[in-house]
Amino acid sequence: MGNYYIPAKYLFNKIVDVEILTAPFITSKTIELGSKYSPDFVCTPFKYTLGTMIEALDNGANVLVQFGGGCRYGYYSELQEQILKDLGYKFELHNLITSGKTNVKRIYKIMKRIDKKFSIIKGLYYLYITKNMVKYMDKIDDYIRRNIGFEVTKNSFLNLNKEMLNSFSKVNNSISLYILYKKYFKKFKKIKINKPKNCLKVGVIGELYTLMEPFSNYYLEKELASFNIEIKRFTNVNYLLFKHQKTINKALNKSKKYMKYQLSADASSNVFWTKYLCEKKYDGIIHIKSSFCTPEIGVMPIIDKVASNYNVPIIYFSFDANTSEVGIKTRLEAFYDMIEMRRK
Amino acid sequence: MKIGLPKGLYYYYCQKWLYFFKELNIETIIFDTSKEIIELGNKISNSEMCLSLKIFLGHVYYLQDKCDYVLIPNLKYDYKNQMCSNFSSLYDLANNLLNIKILTFDNNKEIKNFIKIGKELGFSSKKIKKAYKIATIKYNKNLKKLKIENINKLNTSNKKILLVGHSYNIRDKYLSEVIDLLKKYNLEIIYSDLFDDDYYFYLSKDLYWKYSKKNVSSVVYCKEKVDGIVFFTTFPCGLDSLVNELVMRKIDKPYLNLVIDDLDSLAGIETRIESFADIIEQN
Numbered sequence: 001m002g003n004y005y006i007p008a009k010y011l012f013n014k015i016v017d018v019e020i021l022t023a024p025f026i027t028s029k030t031i032e033l034g035s036k037y038s039p040d041f042v043c044t045p046f047k048y049t050l051g052t053m054i055e056a057l058d059n060g061a062n063v064l065v066q067f068g069g070g071c072r073y074g075y076y077s078e079l080q081e082q083i084l085k086d087l088g089y090k091f092e093l094h095n096l097i098t099s100g101k102t103n104v105k106r107i108y109k110i111m112k113r114i115d116k117k118f119s120i121i122k123g124l125y126y127l128y129i130t131k132n133m134v135k136y137m138d139k140i141d142d143y144i145r146r147n148i149g150f151e152v153t154k155n156s157f158l159n160l161n162k163e164m165l166n167s168f169s170k171v172n173n174s175i176s177l178y179i180l181y182k183k184y185f186k187k188f189k190k191i192k193i194n195k196p197k198n199c200l201k202v203g204v205i206g207e208l209y210t211l212m213e214p215f216s217n218y219y220l221e222k223e224l225a226s227f228n229i230e231i232k233r234f235t236n237v238n239y240l241l242f243k244h245q246k247t248i249n250k251a252l253n254k255s256k257k258y259m260k261y262q263l264s265a266d267a268s269s270n271v272f273w274t275k276y277l278c279e280k281k282y283d284g285i286i287h288i289k290s291s292f293c294t295p296e297i298g299v300m301p302i303i304d305k306v307a308s309n310y311n312v313p314i315i316y317f318s319f320d321a322n323t324s325e326v327g328i329k330t331r332l333e334a335f336y337d338m339i340e341m342r343r344k
Numbered sequence: 345m346k347i348g349l350p351k352g353l354y355y356y357y358c359q360k361w362l363y364f365f366k367e368l369n370i371e372t373i374i375f376d377t378s379k380e381i382i383e384l385g386n387k388i389s390n391s392e393m394c395l396s397l398k399i400f401l402g403h404v405y406y407l408q409d410k411c412d413y414v415l416i417p418n419l420k421y422d423y424k425n426q427m428c429s430n431f432s433s434l435y436d437l438a439n440n441l442l443n444i445k446i447l448t449f450d451n452n453k454e455i456k457n458f459i460k461i462g463k464e465l466g467f468s469s470k471k472i473k474k475a476y477k478i479a480t481i482k483y484n485k486n487l488k489k490l491k492i493e494n495i496n497k498l499n500t501s502n503k504k505i506l507l508v509g510h511s512y513n514i515r516d517k518y519l520s521e522v523i524d525l526l527k528k529y530n531l532e533i534i535y536s537d538l539f540d541d542d543y544y545f546y547l548s549k550d551l552y553w554k555y556s557k558k559n560v561s562s563v564v565y566c567k568e569k570v571d572g573i574v575f576f577t578t579f580p581c582g583l584d585s586l587v588n589e590l591v592m593r594k595i596d597k598p599y600l601n602l603v604i605d606d607l608d609s610l611a612g613i614e615t616r617i618e619s620f621a622d623i624i625e626q627n
Contacts, residue, residue: 039589040603041580071429072582078550079590086593095550259436261418261450264429294582297392298433302440318392 003141003165004212004237007133010169012065014126016115021061023052026215030055035321037083043072044290045209047321048216050080057089063114064093071265071295129174131242136181138236140164143188145233149225150195160187195230200284200339203232203277205270205303207289207296210319211235217288218325220317220332224286227336232282234273235266247272258302267299274303278310284339285312291320313339345465347447348373348411350403353396354419354431356511356537357555359487361415363479364458368467373411377518381406388441395519395578395604396512397430404438414438417457418450425554428583494538498569502532503624506566508559508588509576511537519578519604522613526574529621534570536562547594548587556587563591572598572624579605598623 005022012020024030026048034051053064066077077095084091094110111118140161148157164184171177202224210216212235224231239247248262251272259271270287277285285307289296300316307314315335317328347365349355351374365372375381377399385402393401407414416435419427435448447464449457455476462472498504505526513519514535526533541557543564551557563573573595577584592599600620602613 039585042585042589043582046586072586074552075550075586078548079586082590082593258440260439260448261432261435263433263436267429267433291392292580292582292585294394295429295433297390298397298430298437300390300392302433302436305440 003137003161004134006165006169007130007137010133011126011130015123016111016118018063018115021056021059023056024059026052026213031321037087039079041292043292043294044216044320045073045213046076046080048209048213049076050083053080053084054087054089057084057091062091064091066093066095129171129177132174132177133168133171134241135238136177137165137168138238140181140185140188141236142233143185145221145231147191147193147195147230149228149230150193150199152192152194156191157188160184160191199228199230200336200343201230201232201282202284202286202339203273203282204286204288205234205273205277206287206317207293208235208240208266210288210290210293212237216290217317217319218328220286220288220328223329223332229336232277234269244269255306258306263295263299265295267295270296270299271302271306274306274314275310278307278312282312283343284335285314286317286335287314288317288319291318313342345413346371346373346411348407348414350400350407350414350416351375351377352400352403352516353434353512354417356515357419358415358417360454360479360483363482364475367475367478368462368465368471370465373407375403375406377403377516379518382518392580394430394581395606396510396516396581399516399518400434400512401437401441404444405442408442408444413445413447415447415461417448420450421452421554424552425557426552427554428581491538494535497532497534498566500532502530503572504532504534504570505624506534506536506562506570506573507576508536508563508573508591510555510559510581510584513578513604514576521610522576522602522604522617525610525614525617526621529617529625531621531624534562534566539565548590551587553583553587556583560587560591563595567595567597570597571627572600572620574620575599575601577601577603579603598627 009020009022030051031047032051033054034047034049037054038047038050049066056064077093081093084093096107096110108120111123144157144161151157164180167180168177171180204211204221211233214221221231221233247269251268252259252262255272255275258275259268262268263271274285287300287303304314313335315331317331347370349361349372362372381402382399383402384405385398385400388405389398389401404414404416416438418435419431421427435446438444439446447461449460451457451460458476459469459472462475463469507514507523514523514537523533536559537555539558539562541554541561543561544551544557546564547560551560575584575588575592577588588601592601598620600616602616
């Protein structure tokens with residue numbers, strides 16, 4: 001998912017003594033492979049992950065590690081394992097999250113099986129560093145998202161981001177990681193931007209996988225940036241792993257008018273974020289999800305109501321394996337024209 | 345006082361409430377699913393919602409001005425027994441889309457829900473507890489009878505079929521027109537929702553949906569005893585898309601996967617059922 005393969009690879013590289021193959025970047029071939037062997041109306045992340053797994057196995061991997069919990073994600077691994085076994089692959093698949101909870105004892109056993117020399121102290125130490133790494137990455141990402149549309153020299157943000165991630169994966173303790181983070185944050189601030197004071201602002205909400213894997217939303221954020229729009233996105237790995245329940249409690253508290261019960265996955269957070277974006281006077285909201293995402297479909301009418309109460313335009317994108325990219329672009333352009341006209 | 349119960353989704357898992365209301369002499373208003381209700385549901389729901397949810401919303405819409413309260417609970421259990429994510433948004437959807445008075449509960453402990461609703465309707469706790477006890481006894485007695493009847497079908501000499509599906513699909517009057525087609529061929533139909541969830545882990549270890557467990561364990565239990573299996577799903581059901589696929593990959597019986605989107609034309613389904621019945625006949 002996005003750049004998050006770097007901290008994951010870092011973690012496993014440090015704690016177990018085996019060769020780590022990261023999943024290859026997603027291409028249209030991946031999706032084709034995934035869709036071919038998936039059930040008909042499963043949500044799209046299933047197809048993407050299945051495609052990636054097939055490619056990884058073809059490259060010679062024999063242990064697959066997956067993180068999945070909540071709504072349908074938690075059940076992915078069992079079916080994917082069956083499908084891959086039917087295809088004739090020989091491998092081990094480990095899902096580190098069961099029934100929506102992380103079971104430390106189970107993870108320890110799995111790690112022991114992968115590498116006999118695995119030590120829990122070393123594991124926890126590097127887990128802590130990785131946790132911080134993800135946190136810093138998300139903070140930098142947030143800054144990039146707000147400013148990338150206004151860079152003077154093209155690709156300056158992306159190049160620096162690449163450089164930063166490269167140096168991140170070489171650190172050995174959390175202090176040097178922190179120093180690196182500060183150093184690069186300063187560098188990012190030095191990048192020349194040409195940002196008008198009242199630029200258009202758009203919030204992006206929706207289902208987590210489609211939001212975080214840029215290929216699955218056809219680089220929607222890149223497209224938005226080319227219109228010179230400031231982008232706000234809440235969903236990131238830091239939120240998913242450490243702030244999820246806290247945000248939901250806050251959401252239930254702050255948007256009582258629209259919501260009484262906790263909805264599954266990120267649905268209740270999305271209602272809250274919609275309200276937040278409306279109150280902060282954003283120019284528009286973009287809601288993206290993969291097709292057949294049940295929690296988001298169930299909450300869309302509520303989000304619609306919030307947005308219309310505040311009179312903020314909202315557009316829904318539903319991504320499938322064979323959505324046409326041109327169609328998305330056209331709709332996005334029309335949406336941009338509309339919010340620009342509203343400004344005047 | 346009239347309480348409306350939308351006959352969809354949660355209704356089939358809250359049968360005890362019917363006995364409870366009867367015991368307290370409260371009038372309940374329930375309609376069978378009809379074409380009109382489905383159209384109403386289509387009107388207010390999102391196009392991507394599953395057919396079962398559309399039917400449910402249609403029921404709520406239909407009940408809007410026909411009763412004082414509508415009962416829409418948020419059923420939830422522990423994290424190893426989850427419900428489909430639609431169940432948790434039922435109340436909020438109805439509340440935001442329509443202007444109705446809703447009775448609702450969401451406790452893990454059953455009796456607390458009965459006390460809460462009973463008190464909201466103005467009954468004393470003594471009366472509520474008594475009604476609850478009687479309702480439980482009557483409900484259990486009825487359920488036991490149905491279960492025995494269902495299992496006894498396995499011993500008949502006719503060709504037997506296991507119908508796998510969620511209660512809100514296979515018990516729905518309108519959707520089960522499809523099941524009536526099966527009955528034409530002299531097949532004994534065994535319902536999956538009347539089984540306990542004891543055996544599911546033989547086929548699926550990770551399964552965490554409460555009512556899918558019943559379906560899967562019914563397959564495990566009946567695998568050797570029936571001649572064929574029919575999977576009955578509405579489009580696009582999130583749970584069945586994964587669970588049924590896994591089950592289909594692991595069994596070696598003839599099976600038929602029926603996915604119902606709209607019942608406008610039955611001709612296509614009829615042909616498939618006919619050829620399936622032929623296969624069963626020949627085996």
